[in-house]
Amino acid sequence: MSFTEQLAEIPWGLIWPLIVIQLILMTAALIDLNRKRSTNGPVILWVFIIIFINTLGPVLYFTVGRRHS
Amino acid sequence: MSQFSLFLGKEWREQARSFKLVWVPLVFIFFGVLEPLTYHFLPQILDSVGNLPEGSDFTLPEMTGADVYASLTGQYQTIGLLVLVLAFMGSLSGERKSGTGTLLYVRPISYAAYYMSKWTAAVLLAVVSLWLGYGMAATYIVQLYDHVPAFSDMVLFLLVLAVWIGFVVTLTLTASSALPTGGAAGAALGILFIGMMIDSLVGTYWTWSPWKLQAYGLAFLTGSPDSGDLAGALVMTAVLAALLVLFGILQARRNAAKAKV
Numbered sequence: 001m002s003f004t005e006q007l008a009e010i011p012w013g014l015i016w017p018l019i020v021i022q023l024i025l026m027t028a029a030l031i032d033l034n035r036k037r038s039t040n041g042p043v044i045l046w047v048f049i050i051i052f053i054n055t056l057g058p059v060l061y062f063t064v065g066r067r068h069s
Numbered sequence: 070m071s072q073f074s075l076f077l078g079k080e081w082r083e084q085a086r087s088f089k090l091v092w093v094p095l096v097f098i099f100f101g102v103l104e105p106l107t108y109h110f111l112p113q114i115l116d117s118v119g120n121l122p123e124g125s126d127f128t129l130p131e132m133t134g135a136d137v138y139a140s141l142t143g144q145y146q147t148i149g150l151l152v153l154v155l156a157f158m159g160s161l162s163g164e165r166k167s168g169t170g171t172l173l174y175v176r177p178i179s180y181a182a183y184y185m186s187k188w189t190a191a192v193l194l195a196v197v198s199l200w201l202g203y204g205m206a207a208t209y210i211v212q213l214y215d216h217v218p219a220f221s222d223m224v225l226f227l228l229v230l231a232v233w234i235g236f237v238v239t240l241t242l243t244a245s246s247a248l249p250t251g252g253a254a255g256a257a258l259g260i261l262f263i264g265m266m267i268d269s270l271v272g273t274y275w276t277w278s279p280w281k282l283q284a285y286g287l288a289f290l291t292g293s294p295d296s297g298d299l300a301g302a303l304v305m306t307a308v309l310a311a312l313l314v315l316f317g318i319l320q321a322r323r324n325a326a327k328a329k330v
Contacts, residue, residue: 014106014209015106017098017102017205018099018102018103021095021099021102022099024091024095025092025095025096028088028091028092029088029092032087032088055096055099058092059092059152062088062089062092062156063152063155064155066087
């Protein structure tokens with residue numbers, strides 16, 4: 001099975017909301033990080049967590065990463 | 070009353086600026102999408118990641134719509150509660166620490182209006198997020214599964230769950246009013262999860278508890294719960310929540326002195 005056939009087999013109609021949610025969360029977290037620049041731990045670490053850990057990364061940033069001060 | 074609406078406006082802006090209005094609903098919606106999809110595609114998922122020995126054969130149980138709602142509720146009972154507690158743990162304690170509190174507490178404010186505005190904003194956000202999550206799950210469940218629960222049963226189920234989530238948020242806000250942020254999260258999560266453990270141990274005998282509400286709510290989807298027990302649990306939850314609100318207002322006033330300048 002070629003790569004394009006595999007791509008076509010994915011039920012995009014069902015899955016696209018997951019991708020959109022992930023993108024919105026990631027953008028919101030990155031905008032907030034850029035605005036505040038004060039986190040628990042190095043900022044660059046949080047950039048990687050937000051981008052590379054699916055869904056959980058931005059949520060982790062908003063809950064424990066932001067410094068509440 | 071004018072103080073209340075003023076504070077409510079402030080809470081609204083605070084929730085928008087900290088992106089809570091975005092990420093809390095999105096987390097609930099995410100699980101609402103993921104849960105029905107995971108069960109629908111479970112055979113394919115097992116095939117592709119399984120590492121199963123040659124010739125192994127599973128018979129997966131046929132999931133009905135109600136089963137998926139039950140499983141999603143299980144997710145919300147752990148991850149959902151965790152997210153809500155973490156989102157609201159700093160509502161009052163954070164303001165004492167950051168200095169926003171000092172700006173407020175030097176004025177002759179009504180602490181009841183102060184607490185209630187936070188309570189209203191937090192409960193609204195939490196309940197709307199929960200309902201959006203179930204709504205998203207419903208759009209998938211209607212398409213992918215047989216035996217979908219009737220709409221009127223869903224409404225009753227969502228109303229009962231809203232009471233439970235309201236209780237969770239009230240507990241978190243009161244903890245935040247009485248303790249510093251970290252302690253508040255610990256206390257709220259501790260009480261919630263210890264309550265669940267007690268419920269699973271002696272739940273058969275203690276039928277009037279807030280922790281029973283989600284089980285009664287789910288019972289609407291497959292049949293109907295014992296109406297006496299449901300009413301008892303609802304009254305019990307309302308009384309506990311009212312006591313928590315009173316205690317929270319008193320603690321907010323008392324702890325105002327602890328605000329950092």
